[in-house]
Amino acid sequence: MLRNRNWICLALLFSSLAFAKEATVSARVELTRAGGRGKGLHSGNIVFWLSPVGTPAAPPRAVTPNMANPRLTQHNKSFEPHLLVVQVGSEVEFPNRDPFFHNVFSLFDGKRFDLGLYEAGSTRMVRFDKPGISYIFCNIHAEMSAVVIALNTPYYGISNQRGELVITHVPFGRYTLHVWYETGLPDALNSMTREITISDDTTSLGLFNIPATSLPPTHQNKYGKDYEPPTPDNPAYPRP
Numbered sequence: 001m002l003r004n005r006n007w008i009c010l011a012l013l014f015s016s017l018a019f020a021k022e023a024t025v026s027a028r029v030e031l032t033r034a035g036g037r038g039k040g041l042h043s044g045n046i047v048f049w050l051s052p053v054g055t056p057a058a059p060p061r062a063v064t065p066n067m068a069n070p071r072l073t074q075h076n077k078s079f080e081p082h083l084l085v086v087q088v089g090s091e092v093e094f095p096n097r098d099p100f101f102h103n104v105f106s107l108f109d110g111k112r113f114d115l116g117l118y119e120a121g122s123t124r125m126v127r128f129d130k131p132g133i134s135y136i137f138c139n140i141h142a143e144m145s146a147v148v149i150a151l152n153t154p155y156y157g158i159s160n161q162r163g164e165l166v167i168t169h170v171p172f173g174r175y176t177l178h179v180w181y182e183t184g185l186p187d188a189l190n191s192m193t194r195e196i197t198i199s200d201d202t203t204s205l206g207l208f209n210i211p212a213t214s215l216p217p218t219h220q221n222k223y224g225k226d227y228e229p230p231t232p233d234n235p236a237y238p239r240p
Contacts, residue, residue: 025167027205043163045083049156050175079146088152095123103139105222110134142227185211
């Protein structure tokens, strides 16, 4: 009798797993600006993510041995890549691949940190332990900027230059949709937050028109002041 019950429980378990469905969710985005369609504006680096409705936030991910850390490399006075999306709990590497010093910081939104001044060939780490959008800068080189988005959901996608994106392996169910773009108008992005249901009939989110500016946001240094012009004898800059 007990054996029969065990078989019944196993059968029900495998049956539920067999009927657990998931989808590849797609969307298209198009950047617009005042005066009509934004000619010359690439529609890449727009982030969509889905937060399950009625489900507790996922705990920080467990870091396993030999798992490669996400990386934001400093090279040619820029961050590579400019945009990085990670799950909460991830440690991000910040290697300096330039032949001079950098000072990486984020003091405005998301994760607040200051890595201080560090030399060529060295690497520092930051653990993004809560969800948020972190704007990353260098206190020496004003032209350097990057964004790290930490999410407590694995269901996200980043658009390519044609404005196409997919989010894979999304279980059927209810979600809150969020949209982010670095120069997107905040009110327009907030208006795109909505509850959606993923099912056989709703695997495409459709077309999104995102009003945006063509200029990157301005910023000050970590002391809240304007950047000073570079001096030739400063070790943070290459010598001729």
